[in-house]
Amino acid sequence: VTQSPMSKAFNLVPHDQTLFEERHLCYISPLGKGNFGCVELCRYDPLGDNTGELVAVKKLQPNKGSNLEDFQKEVKMLSVLHCDYIVKYRGVCYSMGRLSMSLVMEYLPYGSLTGYVWTNRHNITTRRMLLFSSQICKGMEYLQMQRYVHRDLAARNILVANESLVKIADFGLTKVLPFDKEYYRLSQPGQSPLFWLAPECLNENKFSHKSDVWSFGIVLHELFSYCDNSINPKRLCLQEIGQNVQGTSLSMHLANMLASNWRLPAPPNCPLQVYSLMKDCWTYDFDKRPSFSDLSKKVENMIQDDR
Ligand SMILES: Cc1cnc(Nc2cc(F)c(C3CCN(C)CC3)c(F)c2)nc1Nc1ccc(F)c(N2CCCS2(=O)=O)c1
Numbered sequence: 424v425t426q427s428p429m430s431k432a433f434n435l436v437p438h439d440q441t442l443f444e445e446r447h448l449c450y451i452s453p454l455g456k457g458n459f460g461c462v463e464l465c466r467y468d469p470l471g472d473n474t475g476e477l478v479a480v481k482k483l484q485p486n487k488g489s490n491l492e493d494f495q496k497e498v499k500m501l502s503v504l505h506c507d508y509i510v511k512y513r514g515v516c517y518s519m520g521r522l523s524m525s526l527v528m529e530y531l532p533y534g535s536l537t538g539y540v541w542t543n544r545h546n547i548t549t550r551r552m553l554l555f556s557s558q559i560c561k562g563m564e565y566l567q568m569q570r571y572v573h574r575d576l577a578a579r580n581i582l583v584a585n586e587s588l589v590k591i592a593d594f595g596l597t598k599v600l601p602f603d604k605e606y607y608r609l610s611q612p613g614q615s616p617l618f619w620l621a622p623e624c625l626n627e628n629k630f631s632h633k634s635d636v637w638s639f640g641i642v643l644h645e646l647f648s649y650c651d652n653s654i655n656p657k658r659l660c661l662q663e664i665g666q667n668v669q670g671t672s673l674s675m676h677l678a679n680m681l682a683s684n685w686r687l688p689a690p691p692n693c694p695l696q697v698y699s700l701m702k703d704c705w706t707y708d709f710d711k712r713p714s715f716s717d718l719s720k721k722v723e724n725m726i727q728d729d730r
Pocket residue numbers: 453454455456457458462479510528529530531532533534535538579580582592593
């Protein structure tokens with residue numbers, strides 16, 4: 424692949440990365456809004472005969488407060504990940520002139536886990552939910568090996584490849600841990616939605632693999648609630664806080680509730696051992712939370728027992 428002058432300008436694309444030519448990237452439909460901009464379904468059709476591959480293209484909207492540098496970091500981070508449970512990087516596409524760039528990824532036809540589980544809630548078995556849970560754990564275990572902290576693990580950021588495969592997507596908030604620290608401290612409160620955050624994130628903006636474990640517990644709650652919006656984590660927390668949210672910020676209220684040991688209630692008909700796994704992920708002291716490898720073993724055992 425030749426190095427276009429533009430790509431030299433970004434010094435992003437080493438010779439081995441795939442460069443998608445904009446003229447062959449045919450727009451089909453919008454897929455959704457992400458952290459940086461929008462994601463679209465396109466067909467990369469260099470032969471012009473509709474035999475090209477469907478891809479999901481995440482476009483940076485420079486004017487939407489996001490910046491090219493952060494987006495380039497997200498591209499770089501995704502491009503080095505090779506795991507069955509993480510959405511596959513395909514390459515980048517530079518749009519001449521507009522100085523914008525796009526991230527090209529594999530297209531997963533079933534969409535986000537939230538929509539899929541809710542739509543199919545009447546015929547998804549506990550076993551299949553446990554299978555999805557163990558795949559998310561394995562994806563997170565792989566991320567941990569790369570010293571990546573996702574910071575935005577939520578059912579909306581998990582994509583469904585087929586009836587028995589889910590993948591972690593959207594690395595817009597992901598940070599790489601420094602070599603000498605096991606946590607990442609944000610300078611100011613980030614954009615992660617409060618209701619998926621561990622206490623140390625709310626209180627000290629401290630993010631780690633263990634705060635990702637907390638978020639995984641919330642994902643379990645979403646899954647076993649069949650992603651029912653009427654009982655989603657945000658709604659249940661706001662109900663508990665009550666409407667009298669004066670003065671003290673929402674995150675202070677939430678942090679106080681967690682400190683006095685309030686936790687999300689068990690989803691309806693949730694297997695007891697699954698709820699107890701959630702509670703393990705929501706251990707206040709991050710050092711005492713299970714690791715993703717502990718969690719995938721426990722979930723695997725539940726799948727065996729579920730036979
Ligand atoms: C990388 C990737 C690969 N395949 C897919 N397939 C995909 C297939 C689909 F039918 C849908 C939907 C299903 C429902 N109907 C109504 C509309 C289309 C869909 F939303 C996605 N999507 C990808 N990314 C993506 C897309 C869209 C996103 F909003 C987000 N994000 C969400 C929060 C942060 S996010 O930016 O990660 C990521």
